[in-house]
Amino acid sequence: MIPFLDLAAQYKTIHSEIDAAIKQVIETSSFAGGVVLDTFERHFAAYLDASYAVGVGNGTDALELALKVAGVGAGHEVLVPANSFFASAEAVSNVGATPVFVDVDEKTFLMSEDSARSAITSRTKAIIPVHLFGRAMDVGWVTELATAKDLVVVEDCAQAHGAAINGSRIGSSGRLTCFSFYPGKNLGAYGDGGAIVTGNSEWAATLKMLRDHGSPAKYEHTCVGRNSRLDTLQAAVLSVKLTYLDEWNRRRWEHAQRYNQLLRDSDVVVPELPKSGEHVFHLYVIRTQRREALRQHLSARGIGYGIHYPAPLHLTPAYEELGFKRGRLPVAELLADEIISLPMYAELTSEQIEEVADAIRDFSR
Numbered sequence: 001m002i003p004f005l006d007l008a009a010q011y012k013t014i015h016s017e018i019d020a021a022i023k024q025v026i027e028t029s030s031f032a033g034g035v036v037l038d039t040f041e042r043h044f045a046a047y048l049d050a051s052y053a054v055g056v057g058n059g060t061d062a063l064e065l066a067l068k069v070a071g072v073g074a075g076h077e078v079l080v081p082a083n084s085f086f087a088s089a090e091a092v093s094n095v096g097a098t099p100v101f102v103d104v105d106e107k108t109f110l111m112s113e114d115s116a117r118s119a120i121t122s123r124t125k126a127i128i129p130v131h132l133f134g135r136a137m138d139v140g141w142v143t144e145l146a147t148a149k150d151l152v153v154v155e156d157c158a159q160a161h162g163a164a165i166n167g168s169r170i171g172s173s174g175r176l177t178c179f180s181f182y183p184g185k186n187l188g189a190y191g192d193g194g195a196i197v198t199g200n201s202e203w204a205a206t207l208k209m210l211r212d213h214g215s216p217a218k219y220e221h222t223c224v225g226r227n228s229r230l231d232t233l234q235a236a237v238l239s240v241k242l243t244y245l246d247e248w249n250r251r252r253w254e255h256a257q258r259y260n261q262l263l264r265d266s267d268v269v270v271p272e273l274p275k276s277g278e279h280v281f282h283l284y285v286i287r288t289q290r291r292e293a294l295r296q297h298l299s300a301r302g303i304g305y306g307i308h309y310p311a312p313l314h315l316t317p318a319y320e321e322l323g324f325k326r327g328r329l330p331v332a333e334l335l336a337d338e339i340i341s342l343p344m345y346a347e348l349t350s351e352q353i354e355e356v357a358d359a360i361r362d363f364s365r
């Protein structure tokens with residue numbers, strides 16, 4: 001059996017540090033806020049070469065609060081790639097704006113510049129580039145477009161902690177960049193968590209109030225916020241894991257390189273491998289026109305897999321009302337039918353990678 005993801009294998013390598021960090025929070029009974037949270041926020045910002053990190057309850061709230069603080073709301077349209085996790089669009093809807101789905105590039109799986117440009121209207125207020133599957137998107141054209149059209153940029157980096165483009169980590173741009181610490185992410189908590197990273201001190205201060213009932217100090221409320229704090233226990237876990245992130249990301253990239261080598265003579269399409277550091281392989285996603293058969297083949301061999309994602313966002317029932325019909329965003333639609341994600345985590349062994357690759361080569365014969 002080779003599971004798709006093995007969080008227990010990771011815990012085994014760091015259990016004494018994790019246990020001690022959790023114990024310390026419990027013994028000091030500082031469960032909300034406090035020095036452990038402050039420390040994690042500072043270390044995470046420093047790791048990304050960003051000025052501020054604000055911990056929140058989850059990655060979806062991070063996106064929603066980032067949109068809110070940037071003034072995105074009712075009557076606005078927000079460009080979202082059609083190939084992403086649902087939350088990238090859900091956050092837009094939850095601030096009262098309308099997601100406008102944009103096609104993706106067939107090689108990188110990331111938002112397509114042409115499709116984004118042609119989706120701009122007079123109501124377009126923001127754009128959400130998603131660094132999907134762990135691949136850092138080169139947002140040069142997004143910056144240019146945002147400047148020309150006066151758009152807010154909120155980056156969705158929920159799958160790409162530590163990924164860099166041209167030597168700069170995603171999150172270091174000074175813009176609003178959102179992270180999720182859902183357990184399966186490259187930097188994952190033992191429960192839910194998220195963060196917004198920015199270079200803007202006013203935004204950071206407002207976000208800190210919004211996540212805590214609009215409250216700058218206990219029982220003072222200067223605006224209506226919500227309860228979306230990053231739990232201190234989770235911050236303690238994340239502080240331990242952060243020190244391993246680069247090493248884990250490096251191993252993921254090496255695993256991807258090994259998969260690509262071993263699958264060279266198979267009939268599946270392997271992902272493009274950018275320079276080490278530019279892709280942190282949250283997911284290793286291949287393509288096949290015989291996906292259903294491959295799924296059965298992998299299951300029969302006890303190999304886990306995932307589909308990320310089975311439907312492009314514009315064709316999910318939740319967004320039927322927006323009226324995007326099949327055929328409108330052809331690349332995202334094609335990918336949704338062909339993609340399949342293979343086991344990927346730092347602790348995968350070379351034997352396991354070979355076993356998965358053998359299974360796929362047998363399938364190709």
Ligand SMILES: *Cc1c(COP(=O)(O)O)cnc(C)c1O
Binds near residue numbers: 059085181192
């Ligand atoms: C996981 C994820 C989110 C949402 O994060 P949660 O912490 O689960 O709320 C948003 N966008 C993308 C691309 C994700 O993968």
